[in-house]
Amino acid sequence: MQLPSRVKLVDVGPRDGLQNEKQPVPAPVKIELVHRLQRAGLREIEVTSFVSPKWVPQMADAAEVMAGIERRAGVRYSVLTPNLKGFEAALTTRPDEVVVFGAASEAFSQRNINCSIAESIERFAPVVEAARRHGIKVRAALSCAVGCPYEGEIAPERVAQVARQMKDIGVQHLGVADTIGVGTPRKVQRALEAALRHFPLDEVSGHFHDTYGQALANTLAALELGVWQFDASVAGLGGCPYAKGATGNVATEDVVFMLHGLDIETGIDLEALVDAGASISAHLQRPPNSRAATAILNKRQ
C-alpha cells in the first residue's frame, strides 16, 4: 500500500502539552521551546490558547508568549480561540491559524466546554467568520472522535455529523482527535473516513493520544488512508486528566522515528527534536515521555 511521501507534523507541546502541567511554566521557557521546535524543523507549532486565565491559568501568558517568538519564514503559529473574545485577543498577536475545540461526544462537550455540541457550533460560528474576514485559517479540533470517558465508543456517524456542522460554519480543517487514546487502527480509520465525507484529504489531520500505547499503530492506519497531517507533542508533553498517571499526546519523537523509518519526509531533524524534548523535560524535572527519545538519549551516554 502506498503511503504519503511526506508528512506535516504540528507540535502541540507548547499548548496542549504545557496546559496540562500543574506548575505554570514561565513564558521564556515556552518561547525557548517554540524556538527549539522550529530549529528542529517543525513547520507548524500550536503555541498557546487565548482562554480565560481563571479557567486555564497555565495559558495566562498567551500574548506574551506570542509576542516573544522570533518567527521563522515557513513556520505557522497556531493558537486556540474558544470564543470571539479569545479570538479578538489572539488577533493582535498575528496567529497564522486559529483553532476551535469541539467534541463528537455530547457528554464530553457538556463537561469540558460547558455547552452542548450545538451550542458550541453556535459559539464557534462568529469566530470562524471573524477569522476568515481577517484571512486567518480556522482548524477545528474534534475531541472524543473515537471514544469518550462518559459515553464510551463514539459512532463514526456522530463524527460525520459534527464534521458537517463544522464545515457548514466555514471551518477549513478538521483535526480528528482520539482524546482518551482508546482508539485502535480500524476504529481510527472509520472516524477519519467519517471526517473525510465532509473535508478533503488535505484538510483532515489525526491527533492521537498514546494512553493505551496505540498512537503509532493508529498513525500507520491513518497514513494508509492517505492522511498526511498529524498533531504530536514533543517529549509526550501533556496528559489526559481522565486517565491519571497515563500518557497523553503521542510523543513527536516516536512519530518522527516511525515516519523516517518509512522513508516519509518530515523536514524534522530527530536529534534536534530530542534535544528540544530533553530541554523542556529537564525544566519539568522528569524524563521525556517518549520511547524513541529515551532510547536515543541512552545511546548518547
Next chain:
Amino acid sequence: MQLPSRVKLVDVGPRDGLQNEKQPVPAPVKIELVHRLQRAGLREIEVTSFVSPKWVPQMADAAEVMAGIERRAGVRYSVLTPNLKGFEAALTTRPDEVVVFGAASEAFSQRNINCSIAESIERFAPVVEAARRHGIKVRAALSCAVGCPYEGEIAPERVAQVARQMKDIGVQHLGVADTIGVGTPRKVQRALEAALRHFPLDEVSGHFHDTYGQALANTLAALELGVWQFDASVAGLGGCPYAKGATGNVATEDVVFMLHGLDIETGIDLEALVDAGASISAHLQRPPNSRAATAILNKRQ
C-alpha cells in the same frame, strides 16, 4: 485490508523477561506468573531457558520451574535449549516446544552466543534432530532480523539466508525478532517476507521490542501480511542490554488491547492479564511497563 481473525500470543515474560532482571526471581514467583498467565488465557508460555547457570544465573532454576507448573490442557510450554546439553536437561521436564536462539547478524551472533552464524547452525542441528526424534517441535528465534547494535540495518537477504539454513536443519517455526526495536513497519514487513520465502505463513511469528515505541505499529504491519503469531511479554518484562533504561519486549497488554480493538480473537482476558502483570511488577517493585496496563490500573482506582 483483511486481517487475521484470530491471533496466538506467546508470553515470553517468564523467560525473556525475567532473564534480564538483575535480582534473581525465586522459582515460586515464576511459577505463580505462569499460572496467572494461563488463567488469563495465554495458550503458549515461554517458561525458562536450559542454559549454563554460570552464564545466566537467573535461569538456574529451569527444571524446578518446569516441575512446579500445574499444566493446563491446551497450553503449550516452551523452553530455550541453546545446545544438546541444554536440550537433554530440558527433555526430562517435558516441554511442548524447544527454542534455539540464532541471529541474522554475524557480529551479534559472535558477541551474544560466542560463535559465527554458521557455527550456531551446526550447534543447533543435533538439538533439532533430537527434538524431532522425541516429537518436540522446534522454533528458532532469529534475533536482529531488522537491525543490529553493531552492524546497523540488516538486509532482508540475510534474514532469508539464515531462515533457509534453519529450515534445512529441520527447524519448524521461525520467530523473526527485532531485538533492539529499531524496526519500523515496512522494514519489519520486508524481514517477515524474507522469512516467508522459506517458512509457511503458519510457521512465522513476530517478536518486536518497543524500545523506540514502534512495536504495535510493526505488529499491525505484520498482521497486514497475514502473520498471526507474536511473542509479547506481560508488563513489558525484560529489556535490551544494549539500550540502558529503554524498554524491551512489547507488553502483552498493549498488544491485546490493539487486537481486541481490531476485533481479533486472542482467547485472553485483558483484565486478568493486567492482574498478572501487576502481580509480578509488585514483586519487582516497579510499575508495569505497559501503557494499556497503566491506563487500566488507573481507571480501576
